[in-house]
Amino acid sequence: MFDIKAVKERGRMAFKANYWPCVIVGLILTIAYAVFGGYSGAQGKDASEQSAQEAANAFNGLSSKEQTAVIAIVLSALAVISVIMFLVEIFVLNPLKVGGLHFFKTNLNDPGTKVGTIKEGFGNYGHVFGTMFLTDLFTLLWALLLIVPGLIKAYSYRMVPYLIKDHPELSATDTITLSRKMMDGNKWRTFVMDLSFLGWILLGAVTFGLVNLFWTSPYMYSTGAALYDELKAKQV
Secondary structure (H helix, E strand, C coil), rough: CCCCHHHHHHHHHHHHHHHHHHHHHHHHHHHHHHHCHHHHHHHHHHHHHHHHHHHHHHCCCHHHHHHHHHHHHHHHHHHHHHHHHHHHHHHHHHHHHHHHHHHHHHHHHHHCCCCCHHHHHHHHHHHHHHHHHHHHHHHHHHHHHCHHHHHHHHHHHHHHHHHHHHHHCHHHHHHHHHHHHHHHHCCCHHHHHHHCCCCHHHEEEEEEEEEEEEHHHHEEEEHHHHHHHHHHHCCC
């Protein structure tokens, strides 16, 4: 059991002690997830509805063979895009995530940590790739059962990105197992800690993301690192 208030305070202090590098790394991670996660700027609602209606009218005007061909092309394009996004995630986004979280973990005890620390996520690339890929696979398989089991397992594997850099000697399965042990009895409390940021997240929404960019995101990342450090100490 850990003290949520104490963990958040340590994360906040580490973040404030190295403010701009934390903001920059938080921004890099946010942009990476937005772009690689398939985010695209939305058009206005009316414009979207008009475009959809025009596309539907054009589609209805085609012959049955032409409609079949269009559907096949669209499905093929979606399949290709999905594969590309998946490859980008496992080969680029995961190492970037490991490097970003490693930055925040290092910053806890070294407030002078440089933004360049994020590139360490690409060091020992094969180990990082294999461990994160296996973690994502396990999470996906659990999520296929039901959303709740998938969410629970996501919390069980939460320490994996930190452990990869702290214990490169461990195999992928050993790293995942250690993360599960660290989170045993701490998953619900971690979920509650995440919920405690809801007010900041909502404030970010009404400020067009500015509060999230300059405060909430790096604060949460730093708090996550503080949680890892706290649970790691209890394992000794």
